[in-house]
Amino acid sequence: MAMRHFRRTTVFAALAFFVTAVAADAHPHVFVMAKSELIYAANGSVKAVRHTWTFDEMFSAFATQGLDKDNDGKLTREELAELAKINVTSLREFDYFSVMKSGDKQMAFDEPVDYWLEADANKVLTLHFTLPVKAGAPKGPLTLDIFDPTYFVAFSLAEAEPVMLKDAPAGCSAEVRRPETAATGTTNLSESFFNSLNSASNYGSQFANRISVRCK
Secondary structure, eight states: OOOOOOSOOSSSHHHHHHHGSOTTSEEEEEEEEEEEEEETTTSSSSEEEEEEEEHHHEEEHHTTOOOOOTSSSSOOOHHHHHHHHHHHOOOHGGGGGGEETTTTEEEOOOOEEEEEEEEETTTOOEEEEEEEOOOTOOSOOOOOOEEETTTEEEEEEEESSOEEESSSSSTEEEEEEOOSSOOOGGGOOOOHHHTTOOOTTOGGGOOOOEEOOOOO
16 A cells, blocks of 8 residues: 555654555554553652553554564564654653543643563563653542543553552542443544544543542
């Protein structure tokens, strides 16, 4: 398939190349299985969110082409380091696909830390990164929505241990709500519609996975 013009901002490294190999009317293009860990400070407020995102096999295959520098059939953290850096840098414009709120107030994140990519025996990629919450985060109940506003990337929370609370105050627990909206309706929308979406769009929020934390 000839390279076509890819107008929207690249969300992940290699997406511009990847999208040329999938059907033009297919959305989403990339699928991610997600797990999240909310890390609490001593005062009872959330101080960071640690994400673990596993990409689908097709995207992983495209993204890792040419990265096995020593041709040993394995991908090390060192070989994936530059790709990991590009990934988290590209996510900044999209607020890291993470919207955390306390009531109606959205919490802001600092730059990601402790990030790396790893590949399993089948070269399926998993991205690990931690988002520090900026100072002044309130204590108490909160929600964390995970979604791509352009729905180029579809997230699913893992069935087993999708969320963990680390050092949370006693009585805190987390509930998970997966999106009820089916993706099948996206086939009725044109590629130009999706290309017009950007980081400020709200379209992808209907496919959000929500983590709700309540403390007794």
